[in-house]
Amino acid sequence: MGYFERALLAAVIIGAGAGFVGALVVLRKRTFFAQALTHATYPGAVAAAALGLSVPLGAAVAAVVIVAIMLGIARIRRQGAQVAAGIVLTGGFAAGALLQASIPGLPVSPESLLVGSILTVTDADIALAAAVALAAVVVVVAFGPRIVFSTADPAGFRAAGFREWPVELLVLALIAASVVSSLPAVGAILAIALIAAPAAAAKLVVRSYRGVLFAAPVIGAASGILGVLASRAFAVAAGPSIALAATGCFAIALGVSQLRRVPWRARRIPVETAEEARIA
Numbered sequence: 001m002g003y004f005e006r007a008l009l010a011a012v013i014i015g016a017g018a019g020f021v022g023a024l025v026v027l028r029k030r031t032f033f034a035q036a037l038t039h040a041t042y043p044g045a046v047a048a049a050a051l052g053l054s055v056p057l058g059a060a061v062a063a064v065v066i067v068a069i070m071l072g073i074a075r076i077r078r079q080g081a082q083v084a085a086g087i088v089l090t091g092g093f094a095a096g097a098l099l100q101a102s103i104p105g106l107p108v109s110p111e112s113l114l115v116g117s118i119l120t121v122t123d124a125d126i127a128l129a130a131a132v133a134l135a136a137v138v139v140v141v142a143f144g145p146r147i148v149f150s151t152a153d154p155a156g157f158r159a160a161g162f163r164e165w166p167v168e169l170l171v172l173a174l175i176a177a178s179v180v181s182s183l184p185a186v187g188a189i190l191a192i193a194l195i196a197a198p199a200a201a202a203k204l205v206v207r208s209y210r211g212v213l214f215a216a217p218v219i220g221a222a223s224g225i226l227g228v229l230a231s232r233a234f235a236v237a238a239g240p241s242i243a244l245a246a247t248g249c250f251a252i253a254l255g256v257s258q259l260r261r262v263p264w265r266a267r268r269i270p271v272e273t274a275e276e277a278r279i280a
Contacts, residue, residue, distance in 0.1 A: 019220025
């Protein structure tokens with residue numbers, strides 16, 4: 001398999017997996033958390049590259065630490081998930097930038113860590129993305145009713161005697177895994193576009209919870225393919241092209257949703273009224 005065919009395969013798998021997990025992100029309103037996580041995994045990726053280790057492995061370790069920190073901050077009185085996400089987003093990315101500046105001669109280009117390099121993905125990267133996508137599907141199939149219940153009616157979920165934190169932790173783990181598996185394609189900065197934009201587009205054109213879960217992976221995979229093809233046609237970086245393709249899908253879905261609200265049917269004069277007017 002050539003590098004371009006491998007890039008297309010990676011775009012389909014990573015885009016579909018990110019779109020599927022992104023559906024949970026958008027429906028549960030965790031987009032800001034996902035954005036914070038994408039930026040805050042940057043220092044882990046830099047440290048792994050400096051040590052000669054797998055970049056996704058370093059990002060995964062950082063993701064575990066970050067999720068624990070965010071959950072701890074969110075439990076502090078008068079704080080919350082948004083405060084925790086904001087602190088981790090800025091602090092984590094700043095730490096990564098300082099770490100990258102203090103380590104000269106990184107074996108991996110800092111640009112590839114930030115915006116990705118899907119043309120250089122390995123079979124291991126593709127296998128990781130496929131495993132994360134499969135795990136997300138298994139989790140949703142196994143715990144779907146509880147996830148839907150806690151998403152649609154958190155107060156009712158708690159009133160029914162269920163604990164909310166196990167479901168929240170499970171979803172956060174899927175988000176972290178999706179962010180890590182998306183790094184080779186779109187990097188630390190642009191991963192949020194591939195996670196959030198396809199799901200947000202699906203939510204605009206599909207009404208049901210299950211429909212969003214089906215449509216978001218399709219849009220994500222299409223965004224990946226379009227981005228890779230555009231990068232080859234216009235000789236530009238693939239990561240930004242994929243992110244722009246996902247953003248374009250959202251813009252199209254937004255336009256379609258707005259067109260649905262336009263009253264296209266013009267007012268028609270009743271036949272009886274028209275005939276009466278002609279007779280008169």
